[in-house]
Amino acid sequence: MSNKRVLVVFFSSSGNTRKVGQAIAEGLSATVEEIQEVNPHPADIRGKGLRNFRNMGYVVFYALTGRTVPIKAMQQDPADYDLVVIGTPIYASSLPAPVRAYLTQYGAKCKEVAFFSTGLDPRPPRRMFRQMEKACGKAPQAVCAFQADRIQAGDFLPQVQEFISRLSSEP
Numbered sequence: 572m573s574n575k576r577v578l579v580v581f582f583s584s585s586g587n588t589r590k591v592g593q594a595i596a597e598g599l600s601a602t603v604e605e606i607q608e609v610n611p612h613p614a615d616i617r618g619k620g621l622r623n624f625r626n627m628g629y630v631v632f633y634a635l636t637g638r639t640v641p642i643k644a645m646q647q648d649p650a651d652y653d654l655v656v657i658g659t660p661i662y663a664s665s666l667p668a669p670v671r672a673y674l675t676q677y678g679a680k681c682k683e684v685a686f687f688s689t690g691l692d693p694r695p696p697r698r699m700f701r702q703m704e705k706a707c708g709k710a711p712q713a714v715c716a717f718q719a720d721r722i723q724a725g726d727f728l729p730q731v732q733e734f735i736s737r738l739s740s741e742p
């Protein structure tokens with residue numbers, strides 16, 4: 572893995588996926604970049620208030636109907652990397668619209684991909700990983716599902732190491 576150029580790209584609204592993405596990037600000495608919506612809709616499953624409630628409805632509707640939203644232009648060209656690791660939260664068992672937008676726009680430029688998710692459910696979100704694969708047109712080298720509670724408790728680094736070791740064992 573040491574001579575492989577790796578890019579870690581993630582979307583995060585309430586910070587869990589950002590924490591994992593940064594730890595993976597650190598462990599792989601990779602470049603890291605965040606997917607940003609042009610018009611953000613911050614949504615937190617444990618958040619409060621009318622705005623959060625409205626945004627939850629919005630992001631779930633967009634995820635369930637397989638839509639994309641405008642995202643800001645990325646600084647990193649995935650074609651410059653051997654592997655692009657893409658991380659996302661799970662919304663209603665589905666792929667959030669900003670990540671679908673990234674995969675649709677940049678997926679064809681990725682040589683190899685790997686996926687990770689963060690969610691409340693500890694089980695791997697197989698349906699969402701299939702949606703990611705379809706949106707970028709490539710099967711992932713490896714996938715990994717991180718649980719939100721463990722991320723918030725700071726108990727996720729062993730799983731990051733295990734994921735990195737699987738990526739590193741790829742030729």
Ligand SMILES: Cc1cc2nc3c(=O)[nH]c(=O)nc-3n(C[C@H](O)[C@H](O)[C@H](O)COP(=O)(O)O)c2cc1C
Pocket residue numbers: 582583584585586587588589614615616627628630631659660661662663664665689690691692693719
């Ligand atoms: C609108 C919404 C829907 C969600 N749906 C699910 C779900 O179906 N399954 C699940 O495991 N987690 C679900 N979650 C929890 C998030 O996936 C989890 O909190 C994730 O770590 C958030 O990532 P972030 O902090 O990087 O934004 C949902 C969260 C939101 C806001």
